Every structure is written in C-alpha cells, then in structure tokens.
Amino acid sequence: MTQGSSHSFQAPTGTRDFYPADLARVRYIEQAWRTTSIRHGFDEIDGPTFEHLDLYTVKSGEGIVSELFSFQRAGGERTYALRPEFTPTLARMFAARAGALPRPTKWFCAPNFFRAERPQRGRLREFRQWNCDILGDDSPAADAELIACAVDALAALGLGPEHVKVRVSHRKAVEQMLATRGVRPEMFQAWFTLLDKVGKINNDQFIDQARGLGMDTQRAMNILQMLVTATRFEEPTTQVMLSEAMGGQGPDYFKKLWAELRAAGVADWCWLNLGIVRGLAYYTGMVFEIHEASGAERAIAGGGRYDQLIELFGGPPTPAVGFGMGDVVLSLVLQDKGLMPADQQIAARLGTLPDAFVVSNGTPEADAALSGVVGSLRRAGLHARRSYKATRNVGKLIQDAARSGARFCVIVESDAGASLKNLATGEQAPVPIADLARWIKLGELPHAG
RNA sequence: GUGGUUGUAGCUCAGUUGGUUAGAGCACGGGAUUGUGAUUCCCGGGGUCGCGGGUUCAAGUCCCGUCAGCCACCCCA
Numbered sequence: 001m002t003q004g005s006s007h008s009f010q011a012p013t014g015t016r017d018f019y020p021a022d023l024a025r026v027r028y029i030e031q032a033w034r035t036t037s038i039r040h041g042f043d044e045i046d047g048p049t050f051e052h053l054d055l056y057t058v059k060s061g062e063g064i065v066s067e068l069f070s071f072q073r074a075g076g077e078r079t080y081a082l083r084p085e086f087t088p089t090l091a092r093m094f095a096a097r098a099g100a101l102p103r104p105t106k107w108f109c110a111p112n113f114f115r116a117e118r119p120q121r122g123r124l125r126e127f128r129q130w131n132c133d134i135l136g137d138d139s140p141a142a143d144a145e146l147i148a149c150a151v152d153a154l155a156a157l158g159l160g161p162e163h164v165k166v167r168v169s170h171r172k173a174v175e176q177m178l179a180t181r182g183v184r185p186e187m188f189q190a191w192f193t194l195l196d197k198v199g200k201i202n203n204d205q206f207i208d209q210a211r212g213l214g215m216d217t218q219r220a221m222n223i224l225q226m227l228v229t230a231t232r233f234e235e236p237t238t239q240v241m242l243s244e245a246m247g248g249q250g251p252d253y254f255k256k257l258w259a260e261l262r263a264a265g266v267a268d269w270c271w272l273n274l275g276i277v278r279g280l281a282y283y284t285g286m287v288f289e290i291h292e293a294s295g296a297e298r299a300i301a302g303g304g305r306y307d308q309l310i311e312l313f314g315g316p317p318t319p320a321v322g323f324g325m326g327d328v329v330l331s332l333v334l335q336d337k338g339l340m341p342a343d344q345q346i347a348a349r350l351g352t353l354p355d356a357f358v359v360s361n362g363t364p365e366a367d368a369a370l371s372g373v374v375g376s377l378r379r380a381g382l383h384a385r386r387s388y389k390a391t392r393n394v395g396k397l398i399q400d401a402a403r404s405g406a407r408f409c410v411i412v413e414s415d416a417g418a419s420l421k422n423l424a425t426g427e428q429a430p431v432p433i434a435d436l437a438r439w440i441k442l443g444e445l446p447h448a449g
Numbered sequence: 450g451u452g453g454u455u456g457u458a459g460c461u462c463a464g465u466u467g468g469u470u471a472g473a474g475c476a477c478g479g480g481a482u483u484g485u486g487a488u489u490c491c492c493g494g495g496g497u498c499g500c501g502g503g504u505u506c507a508a509g510u511c512c513c514g515u516c517a518g519c520c521a522c523c524c525c526a
Contacts, residue, residue: 010499010517065514066450067524084526104505118450118519231450245500280526298525363486394484402486410487423486 016116020230021343024129028108028346029157029327030445031333033130033329036153037108040145042132045107047089048337053079055088059282059312069114078337082114082283086131087306087322092314094135095111095315103136122298122329133322135310140253143286143305144260146321150290150301151266153325159383161269164300168288169276171304173242177226177274180218180244192277198227199295200276227275233258238272257286286321292333300333301325303339355382356440357409357423358402362392373412373433380437406438 053070070081110130121316132149134142175188194209210220231238242251278287288305303323310318334340347353358374362364377384387397401409402423411419421428429445
C-alpha cells in the first residue's frame with residue numbers, strides 16, 4: 001500500500017463536513033423539528049448508532065445488507081450495522097417496555113442515519129432524519145395528528161401549501177380499488193410496486209406492465225386515471241372516486257381523517273392521491289408523502305400506518321403510525337424557494353450571536369485592560385467576543401464587531417472606562433467598565449438627558 | 450452495481466496551436482492613513498494544476514488508468 005496518498009484524507013463518499021455556517025443550517029432545521037415535536041406532545045428518544053445486523057434483516061430481508069454499512073468487531077463474531085433507519089430500534093424499545101408505556105405513546109427522534117448507496121441529488125450516505133411515531137392508537141385522528149406535526153414543522157421553516165403538497169392515500173383503499181377490478185390479494189404487492197412507479201414511467205409502459213399482471217387495457221387506463229392526479233378531498237370527483245375505489249363501502253375513513261386534518265388547520269396542504277402507496281411492504285393503512293408542489297426534488301417526507309410491525313419485533317400487537325423527514329431534500333427545497341435564511345438570521349434564531357464584541361481604542365492601557373473586560377462579561381453570563389487583530393484602526397475593529405452580529409461593541413478606553421456602542425442604532429455612550437454587563441443585559445445605553 | 454459529466458488557491462474563475470519561476474478578484478493575515486460600521490494605499494501567507502503512469506527536448510494543456518464531486522438509472526426504510 002502506498003502511504004499518505006492524498007485521497008486517504010478526503011471525507012468518505014456521501015458524507016459532509018459541517019463548517020460553522022453549514023452546521024448552523026442543520027441546527028436551524030433540527031430546531032424546527034424538535035420544537036414542533038415537543039409542541040405536538042411527542043417525547044424525544046434515541047437509541048444506539050449501530051445495532052445488530054439481524055434487527056434490520058428481520059424486517060427487510062437479507063437483500064437490505066448491501067444497502068447498509070455492516071461490520072464486525074476485530075475478533076468478534078456478531079455482525080453490526082450502522083442504523084439505516086429508526087423504526088426497528090423504535091419497535092425494539094417499545095416492545096421492551098410495552099406494558100409500562102401509555103397508549104398512545106408518542107415518540108420522536110432526529111439523529112443521523114447511514115445508507116451505503118451511491119449519493120445523488122437529495123440523497124447522501126449519512127444524513128439527519130426526523131422520525132415521529134404514535135404507538136397504540138389506530139384512529140384516523142392519530143393519522144391526522146401525525147400529518148399535522150410534519151406539516152407544522154414545514155410551516156415553522158417558512159413553507160406553505162403553495163410550496164409543498166401532502167399527498168395522502170390508504171393501502172386498504174388501493175387494495176379494494178384493485179380487488180373490485182379483479183386483482184387477487186396475492187398480487188397486491190406486485191401492484192404496489194407498479195403503482196409506485198407511476199410518474200416515472202409513461203402511460204404506455206404502465207399499461208404494458210399492468211397487462212403483464214393480468215389487467216386488460218380498459219381497466220388499466222381506468223386505474224391510471226385514478227392514480228395520476230392529486231385531488232382535493234372536497235371535490236365531487238374525489239368522492240365518486242373514493243366510493244368506487246372502496247367498493248361502495250364509502251369513504252368513511254377519509255371523511256374522519258379530513259375532519260381531523262381540518263381541525264388541526266392543515267387541510268389546505270393535503271391532497272388525496274391513491275397513487276401514493278410507498279414501496280415498503282409493511283404499511284397497512286394510511287400512507288402519505290410530502291413533495292415540493294411542482295414535483296421537483298425527491299420526497300421531503302414519507303410515512304404511514306404499520307399496525308403489524310411492533311409484533312414482528314417481539315412486542316404486543318400495537319397499532320402504529322409514523323413518518324420520516326430527512327434534512328437533505330428539505331434543505332434543497334428551502335434553498336430552491338429562497339427560504340433558507342442568511343447566516344446571521346439563523347444565528348439570531350439559534351441564539352448564538354454575541355451580546356458584546358470588545359475592542360481596544362489602541363492605547364496601551366486599553367490594550368492591557370481588554371482581556372479583563374472580556375473575562376468579566378463572560379463571568380457575568382454574557383456571550384462576549386473580542387478582536388484578535390493587531391490593528392489600531394478602530395473603524396476596522398467596529399466593522400468586525402458588526403460582522404459578528406453582536407448587539408453591542410465595547411470600545412475599551414482605559415482600565416476603568418469604555419464606550420458602549422449599540423450596533424443596531426449606532427448610538428454610543430461612555431460607561432464605566434464595572435457597569436458594562438448591567439447595561440448590556442438591559443439592552444440599553446445610559447442616556448445623558 | 451450501471452451510465453453520463455466535471456476536477457487549476459478557502460470561493461468564483463483565467464491560463465494562447467503543449468514552451469521557462471502558474472495568475473486575477475473575493476476571502477484571510479499584516480502595515481500605513483482617516484479615531485467609529487464594505488475609506489484609500491502597500492505588503493503577505495496559501496496551489497507539487499485531484500492522484501498515478503505514458504507520449505515529448507518540454508505537459509495545467511495530449512493519451513491511459515484511478516480517485517473524488519455532480520447528475521441519472523437501480524433502490525429508496
């Protein structure tokens with residue numbers, strides 16, 4: 001092996017280095033996720049960054065192994081895998097204490113995940129993903145509450161119904177729609193796979209593949225018609241479609257779901273679209289995806305109901321509904337829409353802007369006093385920064401202070417006195433060094449008269 | 450795993466038909482001058498041109514390989 005070749009020191013494929021401004025943008029998104037979850041009554045949890053590989057093959061089969069990072073400890077026998085998703089950990093944690101947990105249990109997390117796939121736009125090998133789950137409640141109200149939480153986080157980031165669409169569907173509705181058109185239950189999964197491709201393949205390809213699954217052209221076109229367009233729940237055509245699709249049983253579930261979505265104030269964001277089925281085999285009821293409104297970018301979020309999964313992981317039969325929202329696509333959409341705030345606005349929102357930026361007026365006694373001033377402000381609980389520049393150009397130093405986003409600039413004049421300048425208003429007043437912290441905390445300047 | 454495309458300072462780029470010590474702006478650091486929020490001027494650090502090989506008297510420039518980025522397919526928890 002050659003030693004020290006430069007590529008050894010590049011970050012691994014599909015990972016990101018977060019410089020201060022980059023990390024602040026992630027924190028901005030995470031803060032919206034976290035505060036929204038908490039407001040909606042979810043408790044934050046987390047699990048290990050890696051799990052036993054078996055935990056993932058139980059749900060997804062051996063085929064998943066090539067999609068994740070797995071490893072063995074040197075000398076060890078068990079195989080581990082970096083977590084590619086949270087649901088198995090969640091199920092394991094819930095199952096372990098199911099008897100003691102309330103119904104519903106509402107949990108969220110927002111950690112990093114790892115998938116061994118080729119990176120492309122909107123998809124990396126390490127990313128953050130927000131997960132919210134409601135366990136132990138099988139009502140349409142729980143489905144709606146979950147969707148509302150996802151929507152509110154997007155709203156907190158400045159997005160609106162004009163920017164994104166929540167497209168809602170239901171596995172059972174799609175199954176009934178297929179059944180009334182002669183599809184046998186054992187073919188449902190094959191059909192879901194095909195339905196998931198609508199939008200990626202053209203109409204002829206769809207009909208070809210539908211015929212391959214034993215559907216005649218006429219019915220295939222009829223199904224396609226139903227799938228391609230997202231419609232408003234209130235539209236008469238939606239009602240007709242629902243009663244047709246659900247074999248006359250009536251769109252009872254959707255009526256309840258939409259009433260709850262309206263009550264939560266998010267119905268404007270939501271569309272009904274039976275074409276949303278999600279690829280995953282384990283969904284059992286409602287499924288939804290959130291996309292940029294024009295269809296640009298990958299899905300911002302996706303989720304649904306998985307009433308059998310907790311049992312699969314050894315827990316008691318427990319209805320559950322959840323979603324995941326990654327930071328990568330969300331960041332792209334915010335940037336596309338011009339909704340990613342400037343660095344300093346983000347810092348303001350995160351509370352990381354300095355309270356004071358301390359500079360010297362260039363005299364020897366001020367230079368000597370500067371460190372002490374900074375120290376006293378910090379001990380007083382203030383976020384104080386200082387100039388490390390050697391220049392005595394006060395204008396340049398104030399420029400640095402302004403660039404730091406600090407509320408005040410302290411210009412040290414001597415070992416006892418300073419000028420306190422409000423950088424937002426430009427006002428300035430002399431203040432004894434002993435009183436600086438008090439005035440800065442007050443957020444004001446002393447006025448002469 | 451497959452295909453396309455790109456690769457010169459931290460960033461945006463310039464580098465004639467291959468020709469000597471590889472440039473600019475911004476950013477960063479220092480100094481001078483105005484004592485107060487992009488003043489002006491001067492100076493500086495930083496690149497083995499992604500990496501490796503080949504052709505040539507001579508390669509940032511041509512050829513091959515490789516790595517990485519981006520985009521798409523596959524897949525998408």
